[in-house]
Amino acid sequence: MGTIEVVLGDITAEDVDAIVTAANESLLGGGGVDGAVHRAAGPRLAEAGAKLAPCEPGNAVATPAFDLAPVKYVIHTVGPVWEDGERGEDEILANCYLNSLKLAAELGVGSIAIPAIATGVYGFPTGRAAQVAARAVRSLPVIDRIRLVAFDEETCEALTTAVALGEDHGRSVP
Ligand code: APR
Numbered sequence: 001m002g003t004i005e006v007v008l009g010d011i012t013a014e015d016v017d018a019i020v021t022a023a024n025e026s027l028l029g030g031g032g033v034d035g036a037v038h039r040a041a042g043p044r045l046a047e048a049g050a051k052l053a054p055c056e057p058g059n060a061v062a063t064p065a066f067d068l069a070p071v072k073y074v075i076h077t078v079g080p081v082w083e084d085g086e087r088g089e090d091e092i093l094a095n096c097y098l099n100s101l102k103l104a105a106e107l108g109v110g111s112i113a114i115p116a117i118a119t120g121v122y123g124f125p126t127g128r129a130a131q132v133a134a135r136a137v138r139s140l141p142v143i144d145r146i147r148l149v150a151f152d153e154e155t156c157e158a159l160t161t162a163v164a165l166g167e168d169h170g171r172s173v174p
Helices: 032-041 044-052 089-106 126-139 153-172
Strands: 003-008 018-023 060-064 073-078 111-115 145-150
Touching: 003 126, 003 153, 018 032, 032 044, 044 060, 044 073, 060 089, 073 089, 089 111, 089 126, 126 145, 126 153, 145 153
Parallel strands: 003 145, 018 073, 018 111, 111 145
Antiparallel strands: 060 073
16 A cells, blocks of 8 residues: 655646646646646647547546656546536546546556645535545555645645545554
C-alpha cells in the first residue's frame, strides 16, 4: 500500500511522475489548475489534448508533460459540474480519481499529484469533494506515492481531515 499525502501548493511545482489536471471536455486548457498546467507544460499540451478530445466527465486521458519535465505525464480528467448533488456528481468525481489512478498505474507511474478536482469553477462543495477523493484514492492503492495538492487552506484542511478519517476507519477494522 502506498502513501497518501495532502500538501498545500502549486501543483505545477510538484516533483512527481504524473500531474493530474482538472480539464474540460475539449482538453484545450482553461483557467484554474488547468490554466496553470497548460502554461507550465507549453502549447504542445493543448495540441496533444486536442487529438484525444472530447473527454467525457469522469474519464481520464494521458499525454506527455512536455515542458513540465521531469514530470513524465499529464493526466487530463474532467470533473462533474456541481448542480445539486442528485445528478450523480459524487460518482463522476470518484471516477475522475479512479480512472486517473488506473491510467497512471498502466503507465508505470510511481508518484502522482492530484488537485481538488471540480471544487473550483465546477462548484463542487469542498468538504464533500474531499471525502469522495479520499475514499476513491484509498480504494485503489496502485500508486506508491499519491499527493493530493490543495491550493488554499480550506481545501487543505478538508483533504487532511478526509484522509485522516479514512485512516481511522482502516485502523479500526479488526
Ligand atoms: N495548483 C493546484 N491547485 C490549483 C491550482 C494550482 N496551480 N490552481 C487552482 N487550483 C485549485 C483550485 O483552487 C481548486 O481547488 O484546483 C481546484 C480545481 O479548481 P479548477 O481549476 O477551477 O477546476 P474545476 O473546478 O474542476 O473546473 C474545471 O475550469 O479551468 C477550467 O478548463 C477548466 O473548464 C474547466 C474547469
